Amino acid sequence: MDIFNKVKEIIIEELNCAPEKVTLEANLKEDLGADSIDAVQIVMDLEDAFNIFIEADNADSISTVGNLVDYIKSLI
DSSP states (O other): OOHHHHHHHHHHHHHOOOGGGOOTTOBTTTTTOOOHHHHHHHHHHHHHHHTOOOOHHHHHTOOBHHHHHHHHHHHO
């Protein structure tokens, strides 16, 4: 499974943003408009999709799509 493409799919679905905006460098809040509720939903969707658990402290420190992809890679 391509982690980036799955993460991108979940972000697009949750934030209803344009696919071309979801890049590894995109900031979840500043570039994609995620608020704290969106972030919680994205984390829950990612946990389900990858069968992982993302610690709340770690989730708070993730700011870009690339950070998210790297974090998921470290867990699987």
